[in-house]
Amino acid sequence: MQKETLCLGLLSLGPRSGYEIKQMFEGPLSDFYSLSFGTIYPTLNNLQADKYVSCKQHSQSKKPDKKVYTITKKGMELMKDNLLSDASSYIRSGNFGDQIKSEFFLLLLFSKYLPKETMNTVLNERVLYLRQKLEQFKYDGPVPGNLDAMRNEKSVSFIRGLASALIETGLNYMEKNRGKLN
Amino acid sequence: MQKETLCLGLLSLGPRSGYEIKQMFEGPLSDFYSLSFGTIYPTLNNLQADKYVSCKQHSQSKKPDKKVYTITKKGMELMKDNLLSDASSYIRSGNFGDQIKSEFFLLLLFSKYLPKETMNTVLNERVLYLRQKLEQFKYDGPVPGNLDAMRNEKSVSFIRGLASALIETGLNYMEKNRGKLN
C-alpha cells in the first residue's frame, strides 16, 4: 500500500501528528505493517504541499512545534480512489501472500545447524512470545487516546479476532509437533 | 536474516547458481521470504571474494556462463556462527512478529471506504486465493530438481504443516465472520 494512502487512511480516523501516526504503528498495527519516521514526515510534508492534508502548528514552549494534520476533502477522495484502484492487488499479499518475511521460519529451515539445546530454548521462548502476543490481541481494557479510534472500528475487531485465531493455531501446532524437528 | 547467511544456508543444501537460488525463493519459500537478483548476485560475488563459496563456470553456447557456487568449509562455519549468534533475535519475527506486512489487513482496516460490492469481490477472491495456497502447501507430488533438496528437510515438513494449519484457520475465520465487516 502506498505510504500516502496509508497516512491518509490513518488521518481519516481523526487529526494527528506524525509522531502520533508512528505511535499507531507501534500499537496493534505493528504486527501487520509499519512506517518509519523517515517515511512518515516527508510523506506528510508532500501531502500538505499538494493540499491532501491541512496542518495546524501548536507551539509548545521550547519543544518542537506539534504539527497536527487534518485530512481534506481532496485527501479523502485520493484515499478512496487509491483504495479502489489497488484493492485487487492486495488479495495476494501478507498472511500467506508475497510479503511475509518470517525470519523465524528461516531459522527453523536451518535448525539442523544449531545445537539442540539452542533450538529448545528458541522454541520455548517462541511459545512464550506467542502467548504474550495472544494476550495482547485479546486484551479489551482501556488504551491510550491515539489508539482508541482504531479500537472502535469494526474492521479492527475482525482483524484482532483473525490474528488471535491464527496465533492459537500456531501455538497448538508448535506444541504438538516440535518433536518432529529433531 | 543477513543475506549472506541465507545464501549460504541455501547453498548448504547443494551447489547452485544465483538463478537457481532465486528459483528457490519462488517456490514454497516465497511465502516466507525472498531476495531479488539485485541482492543475490552481488552477495554471491562478495561471498566468493571472501572464500565462503567457490565457483565453477559452466560455459554454455552463447548464453551467459552458468556460475555454480559451492559452499566451502569456511562458509559452513560462518553460516553456523551467524545462525547461532542471531537465533534469539528471530524469535519475535514473522508470523506474528514485527515483519508481517499485510496489505490485505490494511485494506480490511479501510474497507468502509470501499463499495460493498468491491469488498465482496475482494473477500471472495481472497478465499479462492487462500484455497489455492492451501493446495500448494499440501501438494506432495514431484517437484523440479532445484526444489527437491528442500522438500526432504524435516524442517520443511514442519513449516508446511504449520502453514497449512494457519491457512485453514484463516479460511474458516473469514467464512464465518465476513458478515461482521459490514
Add this chain to the structure above:
DNA sequence: ATTATATATATCATTCTGATATATATACGC
C-alpha cells in the same frame, strides 16, 4: 510467424529503514 516464457547474469534509480541529531519534560530510584 509471432508471442510468451524460461534461462542466465548484471546494474541502478528509487525507495525505505534504522540510526542519529536536537531539545525538553517527566518519572523513578537512591
Add this chain to the structure above:
DNA sequence: GCGTATATATATCAGAATGATATATATAAT
C-alpha cells in the same frame, strides 16, 4: 537533590534492498 531512563517531537541521511531494465538466446505455444 541528582542522575538515569523514558517520552515527546521533528528532521535528516547513509546504507540497504527492491523492482525494473538491459542483454542475449532457446523453446514452447498459438
